[in-house]
Amino acid sequence: MVRKSAxxxxxxxxxxxxxxRSGKLVSRDGLLPSEAELxxxxxxxxxxxxxxxxxLEHAAVIVRKHGVGTFVAPPQPVIDAGLxxxxxxxxxxxxxxxxxxxxxxxIEERAPLPAEAERLQLTPQDQVLSVARVMLTGKRPVAYLxxxxxxxxxxxxxxxxxxxxxxxxxxxxxxQPVLSHSRTDIVPEAADEVIAHKLRxxxxxxxxxxxxxxxxxxxxxxxxxxxxxxxxxxxxxVVRRIPMRRIGKNS
Amino acid sequence: MVRKSAxxxxxxxxxxxxxxRSGKLVSRDGLLPSEAELxxxxxxxxxxxxxxxxxLEHAAVIVRKHGVGTFVAPPQPVIDAGLxxxxxxxxxxxxxxxxxxxxxxxIEERAPLPAEAERLQLTPQDQVLSVARVMLTGKRPVAYLxxxxxxxxxxxxxxxxxxxxxxxxxxxxxxQPVLSHSRTDIVPEAADEVIAHKLRxxxxxxxxxxxxxxxxxxxxxxxxxxxxxxxxxxxxxVVRRIPMRRIGKNS
DNA sequence: AGGTCGCTAGTTGTCAGACGACTAACGTCT
DNA sequence: AGACGTTAGTCGTCTGACAACTAGCGACCT
Numbered sequence: 001m002v003r004k005s006a007x008x009x010x011x012x013x014x015x016x017x018x019x020x021r022s023g024k025l026v027s028r029d030g031l032l033p034s035e036a037e038l039x040x041x042x043x044x045x046x047x048x049x050x051x052x053x054x055x056l057e058h059a060a061v062i063v064r065k066h067g068v069g070t071f072v073a074p075p076q077p078v079i080d081a082g083l084x085x086x087x088x089x090x091x092x093x094x095x096x097x098x099x100x101x102x103x104x105x106x107i108e109e110r111a112p113l114p115a116e117a118e119r120l121q122l123t124p125q126d127q128v129l130s131v132a133r134v135m136l137t138g139k140r141p142v143a144y145l146x147x148x149x150x151x152x153x154x155x156x157x158x159x160x161x162x163x164x165x166x167x168x169x170x171x172x173x174x175x176q177p178v179l180s181h182s183r184t185d186i187v188p189e190a191a192d193e194v195i196a197h198k199l200r201x202x203x204x205x206x207x208x209x210x211x212x213x214x215x216x217x218x219x220x221x222x223x224x225x226x227x228x229x230x231x232x233x234x235x236x237x238v239v240r241r242i243p244m245r246r247i248g249k250n251s
Numbered sequence: 252m253v254r255k256s257a258x259x260x261x262x263x264x265x266x267x268x269x270x271x272r273s274g275k276l277v278s279r280d281g282l283l284p285s286e287a288e289l290x291x292x293x294x295x296x297x298x299x300x301x302x303x304x305x306x307l308e309h310a311a312v313i314v315r316k317h318g319v320g321t322f323v324a325p326p327q328p329v330i331d332a333g334l335x336x337x338x339x340x341x342x343x344x345x346x347x348x349x350x351x352x353x354x355x356x357x358i359e360e361r362a363p364l365p366a367e368a369e370r371l372q373l374t375p376q377d378q379v380l381s382v383a384r385v386m387l388t389g390k391r392p393v394a395y396l397x398x399x400x401x402x403x404x405x406x407x408x409x410x411x412x413x414x415x416x417x418x419x420x421x422x423x424x425x426x427q428p429v430l431s432h433s434r435t436d437i438v439p440e441a442a443d444e445v446i447a448h449k450l451r452x453x454x455x456x457x458x459x460x461x462x463x464x465x466x467x468x469x470x471x472x473x474x475x476x477x478x479x480x481x482x483x484x485x486x487x488x489v490v491r492r493i494p495m496r497r498i499g500k501n502s
Numbered sequence: 503a504g505g506t507c508g509c510t511a512g513t514t515g516t517c518a519g520a521c522g523a524c525t526a527a528c529g530t531c532t
Numbered sequence: 533a534g535a536c537g538t539t540a541g542t543c544g545t546c547t548g549a550c551a552a553c554t555a556g557c558g559a560c561c562t
Binding site: 007013047050054061066084086172183189235237240241 | 337436437441457482487
Binding site: 009 | 543544545546547552553554555
């Protein structure tokens with residue numbers, strides 16, 4: 001999408017962003033001028049200002065409150081986590097002393113969806129247990145976690161009063177199944193309306209999705225999980241090694 | 252942000268999204284009804300429809316073309332890449348037979364910004380070479396890559412006619428400096444106006460940012476790089492291992 | 503003195519109508 | 533066949549008005 005000149009709304013968004021970053025447009029409590037005032041100040045219509053502000057809201061730069069005003073979005077606390085070693089979020093949070101809460105767990109035993117069947121190497125006649133929950137810190141949703149597990153590996157009874165939100169921790173404690181590794185896909189994604197609702201966001205807000213297959217020692221896929229993270233709370237990194245052998249690379 | 256009822260624009264966006272997913276709102280060539288028609292169909296003002304469509308455009312669900320119409324966004328080809336082994340994008344693309352082009356390289360020798368100095372363990376008096384370029388496939392920008400390198404490791408002369416876009420490849424070929432690994436942070440991010448312009452996107456569009464420090468064998472940081480990927484072209488994954496020792500974890 | 507309720511002013515969200523800027527398609531002319 | 537101009541339709545922007553919401557203030561009650 002190459003445009004000869006940016007639409008006015010885009011230009012206004014750029015200028016407002018500059019004004020925010022320089023601090024010139026922001027009062028002490030993070031409040032921006034009203035739409036009417038921005039309209040006059042930038043010499044465009046209020047509708048165009050609204051389109052510009054919508055863009056900035058989607059960029060998580062601002063937050064608009066009906067009847068109140070438009071605010072610069074607040075900065076967020078960060079948890080840093082390496083991805084090389086598989087560790088549950090609950091264990092990670094505990095290790096760094098962060099208090100997290102688990103929202104209501106939605107457990108359902110059903111047939112797998114086609115994508116789930118494929119990822120779990122199941123047939124449509126098999127049954128899976130779906131375990132979905134929201135993780136919160138300080139009442140604030142930070143992640144939405146869904147595990148899809150063949151019922152041969154996990155039943156409702158396995159999840160008892162001691163379930164802390166992590167199937168991985170449950171299995172590691174139990175030493176059954178014996179786990180090997182996970183393959184985790186990393187995707188930036190816009191929240192759809194269901195997930196947005198669960199994480200108290202708007203559809204379209206940016207999430208980091210980790211989509212993982214967990215393999216047991218015998219090579220079977222024992223878990224297919226989808227983890228959606230609100231940016232700013234968990235900060236993931238990976239250590240990438242230089243391969244030892246590069247012979248044959250150019251053949 | 253919990254609302255008693257969603258704003259009308261949000262509700263309209265949800266309904267339009269449902270109509271797109273069910274196929275009911277989309278013609279053969281991916282065209283949606285006009286804003287005027289959607290306004291009538293959903294019984295809201297055209298301004299509200301515009302706000303709804305803006306949300307969907309930000310979610311990369313649709314593309315709006317001035318004077319033409321509103322289209323469902325096209326699906327994208329995908330390159331899958333593991334992150335465990337450090338490999339340049341250029342080598343990766345070559346390995347899988349994908350033709351990529353490098354846009355104009357912007358090279359600048361300057362003092363490091365504070366964040367760069369910190370990441371590269373430099374002082375403000377040091378000098379770095381900044382190498383910025385866009386990677387394209389089929390004329391389409393897919394990534395914006397910036398390397399910040401201390402001049403002791405890289406000079407303009409090092410980048411000659413043989414520079415293919417990858418400093419990593421250059422160093423691996425030269426075997427100097429001897430490289431060890433990189434630490435790469437993974438962040439979903441909204442494009443700011445500069446990067447959006449380079450990648451022919453709108454500010455606020457979703458990108459995956461990989462922010463990496465590259466370490467030599469002697470422990471020095473030899474490169475600080477920022478790589479911004481347009482979603483849908485490169486698809487990253489990581490293999491996460493179960494640690495061998497878990498003794499002491501609960502102490 | 504403290505708490506509650508109602509009102510006001512100000513702000514965002516939505517509506518309606520109009521015009522500007524853009525584009526694809528079609529017809530006419532060379 | 534190619535170039536140019538026109539038309540109809542669409543998105544982008546403007547204007548003015550009203551609906552929905554909220555913080556703050558003052559009045560009133562306990």
